[in-house]
Amino acid sequence: MGGTFLPIATFVTGAAGRDSWMAVLPGYAVGIPYGLMVLSLLTDYPHENLLQISEKLFSKWIGKMIGFIYIIISGYYGGLMLTVIGVIFEQSMMPLTPRLVFYLGGLMLVFYLVETGIEVFARFSEVAFPMVVITMVLIFGLSVPRIEQGEIFPILSEGLKPLYFGVLKVMPFPMEYILFLAGVLTFLPTGKQELRQLKTGVWRTVFLVGILNMLVVLIQILVFGPVETIRAAFGFLVLGKMVEISRTIAGVESLFMMVWLGSLVIKCCAFFFMTTWGLDTVFSKKGSKWRLALGAVFLGIASKFESGASLTSVATFVEFYLILPFAFVWIPTLWGVSRWKKGAGVQRNA
Amino acid sequence: MRSWMKMIKELTIRPKGERKIRNSPSYSFDEDLKKPLSGQTVKEILSKSSDIVFREFFLQGKERIPCMLVVVDGLVDKNLLDEFVLKPLMVELVGHPELAKATLSNVVDITIQSLLPGVEIKKISEMKDAVSSILSGDSVIFFGDSSEAIVIGAKGWANRGVNEPIAESVVKGPHEGFTETLRINTSLLRRKIKHPSLRIISLKLGDMSNTDLVVTYIEKIASPDIVSEVLLRLGKIKMDSVIDVGYIEEMIEDNPYSPFPQIAYTERPDVLAGKLLEGKVGIILDGTPIVLVVPAILTQFLNVNEDYYQRAMTAILSRFVRYVGAFVAIVAPSVYIAVTTFHQEIIPTDLLMSISEGRQGVPFPALLEALTMTVVLEILQEAGLRLPKPIGQTIGIVGALIIGDAAVKAGLVSPLMVIIIGITAVSSYAIPYYDLSLAVRLTRFPLMILAGILGFFGMSVGLYAGLIHLLSLRSFGVPYLSPIAPLRIRALLQDTFVRAPWWALKRRPQLIDVEEPRPNGKG
Numbered sequence: 001m002g003g004t005f006l007p008i009a010t011f012v013t014g015a016a017g018r019d020s021w022m023a024v025l026p027g028y029a030v031g032i033p034y035g036l037m038v039l040s041l042l043t044d045y046p047h048e049n050l051l052q053i054s055e056k057l058f059s060k061w062i063g064k065m066i067g068f069i070y071i072i073i074s075g076y077y078g079g080l081m082l083t084v085i086g087v088i089f090e091q092s093m094m095p096l097t098p099r100l101v102f103y104l105g106g107l108m109l110v111f112y113l114v115e116t117g118i119e120v121f122a123r124f125s126e127v128a129f130p131m132v133v134i135t136m137v138l139i140f141g142l143s144v145p146r147i148e149q150g151e152i153f154p155i156l157s158e159g160l161k162p163l164y165f166g167v168l169k170v171m172p173f174p175m176e177y178i179l180f181l182a183g184v185l186t187f188l189p190t191g192k193q194e195l196r197q198l199k200t201g202v203w204r205t206v207f208l209v210g211i212l213n214m215l216v217v218l219i220q221i222l223v224f225g226p227v228e229t230i231r232a233a234f235g236f237l238v239l240g241k242m243v244e245i246s247r248t249i250a251g252v253e254s255l256f257m258m259v260w261l262g263s264l265v266i267k268c269c270a271f272f273f274m275t276t277w278g279l280d281t282v283f284s285k286k287g288s289k290w291r292l293a294l295g296a297v298f299l300g301i302a303s304k305f306e307s308g309a310s311l312t313s314v315a316t317f318v319e320f321y322l323i324l325p326f327a328f329v330w331i332p333t334l335w336g337v338s339r340w341k342k343g344a345g346v347q348r349n350a
Numbered sequence: 351m352r353s354w355m356k357m358i359k360e361l362t363i364r365p366k367g368e369r370k371i372r373n374s375p376s377y378s379f380d381e382d383l384k385k386p387l388s389g390q391t392v393k394e395i396l397s398k399s400s401d402i403v404f405r406e407f408f409l410q411g412k413e414r415i416p417c418m419l420v421v422v423d424g425l426v427d428k429n430l431l432d433e434f435v436l437k438p439l440m441v442e443l444v445g446h447p448e449l450a451k452a453t454l455s456n457v458v459d460i461t462i463q464s465l466l467p468g469v470e471i472k473k474i475s476e477m478k479d480a481v482s483s484i485l486s487g488d489s490v491i492f493f494g495d496s497s498e499a500i501v502i503g504a505k506g507w508a509n510r511g512v513n514e515p516i517a518e519s520v521v522k523g524p525h526e527g528f529t530e531t532l533r534i535n536t537s538l539l540r541r542k543i544k545h546p547s548l549r550i551i552s553l554k555l556g557d558m559s560n561t562d563l564v565v566t567y568i569e570k571i572a573s574p575d576i577v578s579e580v581l582l583r584l585g586k587i588k589m590d591s592v593i594d595v596g597y598i599e600e601m602i603e604d605n606p607y608s609p610f611p612q613i614a615y616t617e618r619p620d621v622l623a624g625k626l627l628e629g630k631v632g633i634i635l636d637g638t639p640i641v642l643v644v645p646a647i648l649t650q651f652l653n654v655n656e657d658y659y660q661r662a663m664t665a666i667l668s669r670f671v672r673y674v675g676a677f678v679a680i681v682a683p684s685v686y687i688a689v690t691t692f693h694q695e696i697i698p699t700d701l702l703m704s705i706s707e708g709r710q711g712v713p714f715p716a717l718l719e720a721l722t723m724t725v726v727l728e729i730l731q732e733a734g735l736r737l738p739k740p741i742g743q744t745i746g747i748v749g750a751l752i753i754g755d756a757a758v759k760a761g762l763v764s765p766l767m768v769i770i771i772g773i774t775a776v777s778s779y780a781i782p783y784y785d786l787s788l789a790v791r792l793t794r795f796p797l798m799i800l801a802g803i804l805g806f807f808g809m810s811v812g813l814y815a816g817l818i819h820l821l822s823l824r825s826f827g828v829p830y831l832s833p834i835a836p837l838r839i840r841a842l843l844q845d846t847f848v849r850a851p852w853w854a855l856k857r858r859p860q861l862i863d864v865e866e867p868r869p870n871g872k873g
Contacts (some may be wrong), residue, residue: 089807094692101804105811112815116822123821123835251695258810265814 003084003264004173005136006234007312008213009220016166018226019156021218023163027170028210034178034327035202037335038185039195044338046190050182050331051281057337066330067282071275073322074179075294078271079301080315082106085264087308092237093254103302106261107295110269114276114291118187121269128262135259136212139236140219142243147222172319173213174206175327180270182331183277233312272298364606383478387499389418389492392480396420402484407440409493411452411460418492425487427506434468435489435502458498461491470503482560505533512538515617515639517784523659527617532562532636535619539566539632542623547571553584555598555635559591562636563598566622571629571858576826580631580644595633595640602644604824609792611785612825614646621655628859631826645826649834649846651786652676662851669847675780679790682774683720684801684809686767690716692805708764717802719763723771724794726753731775833859 012027013020038050045053051070055063085106086099113121181202188198220235223242232238240256275294280286305311382395396402405419417439421431439461443449448464462471470488474480475498480490487505512534515527528535536550547569555561565584567577583602592598595615603612616622617639622632625643633642652672657665689696690705697705712719730749734742750772757763774794781787793816800808823830833841841859844850 093807094805097804097807102807105804105807109811109814109818112818116818120818120821123829123831124818126835126837127817127821127831251693254693254696254806258806258813261807261810262814 003081003260003267004176004209005213005216005263006084006088006236006260007315008170008173009217009229009235010233010312011169011316012166012217013221013226013229015169016162017158018152018221019158019162020166020226021152021214021221022156023166024170024214024217025207025210026163027167028174028206028213030167030171031174031178031206032203034174034331035181035206036199037331038178038181039188039198039202041335041338042185042188042190042198043195044342047186049185049277049281050334051278052186053338054330054334055281057334057341064282067278069326070179070183071278071282073318073326074183074271074274074278075297076301077176077315077318077323078268078275079298080311080318081264081268081271082110082298083302083305083311084315085261085268086302087305087311088234088237088260088264089257091234091308092241093257100303103299106265106268107299109261109265110272110298111291111295113265113269114272115288118184118273121266121273124262125266128259128266131259132263133212135256136216139240139243139256140215142245143219143223143239146242147219148225149222151222151225152218169320170213171328172324175323176270176319177205178327178331179323180274182327183274186277233308268298383481385477387475387477387480387492387497388495389420389499390495391477392420392484392490392492393418395481396484405436407436409439409449409452409457410444411449411457413453415452415454415457416494419489420484420492421489421504422484422487425505425507426489427504430504430506431489431502435466435491435504438465438467454494454496457493458496458500461500466500466502468502468504470501472501474499474501482554485560486562509534518616518618518621518654520654520656520659523656524618524620526619528619528622528634528639528641530637530639532564532634535634535639535641536564536566538619539622539626539634542619543568543626548626551581553581555584555587555589556592557588557590559593561592563592564634566626566632566634567630568626571627572631573629576629576645576828577631579826580633584633592635594638595635595642598633598635599642604826605822608819608823609789610648610820610823610830611651611783611789612646612823612830614643614650614783615640615785616643617641618655624655624658645824645828646830647825647828647832648786648820648830651783652781653845653849654782657849658852662849665849669849672780672782673847675777676786676790679774679778679781679787680793680797681809681813682770682777683724683794684797684812686770687716687720687798688801688805688809691802705764705766708766711761712764713762715802716767717798719767720770720798720802721795723763723767724774724798727771727775728791 008024009020012023016023041050041053045056048056051063051067054066057063058066082103086102089102090097090099113124188194216236217229220229220232220239223239224232224235229235237253237257237260240253241251243252243256272291272294276286276291279290279294305314382391385391393404397404401423403419403421403423405421407417407419409415409417419431419436443465446465448460452460458473462473474483474490480492480499480501483501484490487507489502489504491500491502493499509531510529512526512529514525518527519525526538528538539550540548545568549567549569551565553563553565555563563584565577565580580602584598587598587601589597589601599613599615600606605612614625616625622641622643626632630643630645633644635641653669657669660668690709694702709716714722726749730745734745734749737745754768754772758765758768778787778790781790797809797812797816800812802808804811820831821829821835829836832838833846840857844855844857845859
């Protein structure tokens with residue numbers, strides 16, 4: 001989930017127009033087979049992440065190369081997520097405060113989470129996720145009076161083709177989750193029952209997040225219309241700003257921002273973790289010293305960006321041209337080779 | 351420089367293995383304690399203390415046997431000893447056929463089996479047992495130079511009666527509380543749980559204080575891992591004295607650097623019984639009415655036992671009020687600071703006008719205003735706590751009414767600030783556990799500073815950091831935020847934020863391993 005719900009409407013509506021909300025769920029559903037493929041490798045290679053498995057199956061150097069790409073992608077995208085924290089807080093809440101302050105605040109939380117370990121990170125997500133969902137539902141509910149039903153009609157006026165592009169635009173988001181799953185594999189239990197629970201978890205996560213993001217896109221189209229939805233970089237923040245009940249509850253977007261911070265920290269932290277796992281697997285570099293260095297890299301990436309617009313374009317580039325193709329090719333190939341080698345082994349034994 | 355570093359390290363880092371604190375000096379009688387048991391050696395060791403009584407007499411058996419009763423004056427029931435020990439042995443049983451058979455070699459067995467009628471009588475043959483028994487309030491009879499002696503349980507000292515604890519009083523529920531005497535406390539517990547599975551394991555802590563301590567739990571309900579962990583951690587403590595549970599609390603808790611309490615405590619037998627039936631472990635120390643309960647989770651500190659004595663709906667409302675109170679106590683001043691300094695857009699216009707009118711002429715920024723008022727509140731609370739009750743109340747009235755009113759009239763603080771601080775103080779009183787209330791008071795300050803510097807962003811960083819800290823805590827292996835994270839929906843709906851009716855409490859709490867299902871209700 002992370003901070004996906006903030007820009008998703010802009011991306012997907014840009015590709016699929018007023019019917020974009022219909023492309024969200026199928027786009028997320030692509031993640032299910034990928035997730036199941038990753039988890040199926042868990043039984044054959046317990047307590048090993050996909051980078052270690054790649055080294056075993058593809059040879060050491062190809063595995064290291066994949067690991068290197070994994071580090072670059074996750075490190076850079078993690079830095080971009082830190083930038084998102086700074087940009088949205090500066091733009092929406094405190095324009096006079098230097099962005100560096102937001103970066104440092106966000107990075108401190110990320111660092112604290114990373115230092116306390118993956119278990120605390122999982123529990124943090126467990127607490128933050130319901131808060132995010134409740135806030136989203138609150139915004140949906142409070143935006144209902146602003147809905148103009150005509151904005152989504154006529155449905156499928158341009159046929160199914162735009163939906164295809166919409167699905168393509170959504171696909172990088174579940175792939176981010178899959179890449180995280182590829183790294184976190186080391187910490188997952190390998191028992192039969194736990195594996196079944198994990199597989200159910202993949203289904204649930206993809207559908208829950210898919211449905212929520214679909215609603216995010218739908219409500220923005222209904223309130224702003226497709227043109228305005230494409231124009232607003234972080235449309236959901238604008239929606240939060242518009243919340244008003246009588247004259248008593250208004251201008252509460254700063255409260256919503258408190259919740260979004262938790263959600264963005266989760267996403268940034270997930271990529272921080274991914275990078276540290278990559279560094280550990282490929283270069284055997286771990287420990288606080290390397291984590292500090294990585295924090296500095298994140299900060300360096302974040303401080304490169306001057307405006308929100310440049311951030312959006314770079315993030316789109318990374319998602320669409322790096323994350324999507326990398327995960328799209330790597331996971332099925334690895335899974336296929338694993339199946340093939342397993343089959344060959346069985347035949348040889350027979 | 352190195353010695354400074356060493357000192358700082360000693361003061362800040364808790365050793366991982368054996369926790370040795372203030373070694374007791376070695377005494378000349380340490381070697382004597384290893385000698386064979388004899389009345390004469392005991393006399394040599396203890397005779398320098400004026401409160402030790404050595405009563406020498408003779409038993410007229412087959413041979414004339416010199417005896418010596420050793421007791422600590424003030425720790426024994428003298429009437430009991432006179433009536434049921436000395437009188438029978440010296441007067442009433444003279445000429446008794448069993449006594450007539452007694453010689454120095456068989457007198458101990460004959461006395462225990464045929465002559466003394468008491469319940470608590472046992473034979474000992476170790477010097478350290480004899481000395482320890484005497485100093486713990488037991489009476490020991492030595493027979494000539496026999497290497498065996500008799501310990502008679504005839505303890506009797508002035509002790510406080512079973513009263514209602516002031517800090518845990520209830521409207522509906524039992525009104526008895528623990529006392530400073532270990533055996534009274536275990537008996538109070540035993541009266542609540544009359545089942546053979548209630549285990550009471552005795553230990554001694556403190557090289558010099560030799561404080562009795564018991565670890566109590568219910569077998570097959572308490573997790574064996576937790577029980578053994580408790581015993582292991584207690585076993586690691588090496589101190590010269592243990593006067594109160596506070597001494598051991600810091601030695602056995604998981605994270606000594608956290609302001610949040612990781613071990614619960616109670617002064618009520620009904621609370622302890624309830625917790626044991628949930629699978630927890632109690633630590634009762636002689637000399638204090640406070641009993642420790644482990645493992646502890648955060649939500650436990652916001653729930654009270656009266657919740658289980660009231661109707662479910664009322665209990666739910668009480669809990670809701672407590673949770674809201676705790677939240678308000680943490681964030682109220684920081685929200686005020688953030689809103690008035692950075693996020694005025696959140697305040698409705700009419701209210702904003704009223705606030706700015708109230709703040710007109712106040713020379714300090716909201717952060718300084720709030721910090722000053724909170725410090726004043728802390729001083730008032732601390733001052734009122736240590737003073738006798740009537741003076742304490744006066745301090746409260748002087749502080750709250752007179753100083754507050756004068757400060758507003760002098761234009762030093764705004765009226766709204768006084769209201770906010772008042773609400774914060776009242777809300778913090780809704781937290782039932784004092785330790786948690788202290789932790790909340792402590793966390794309020796960094797949040798206020800963060801809110802003053804960075805508004806809601808600073809507040810959220812502070813709150814999330816606090817959340818991460820709470821998530822990283824464990825109490826004897828149990829996650830501190832359980833059942834919120836890791837999420838256990840049944841426990842959450844059954845007995846956390848709400849309290850389900852008794853007929854719906856079919857299972858024990860899921861926060862720790864429970865081997866036995868709860869047959870009817872909570873236990």
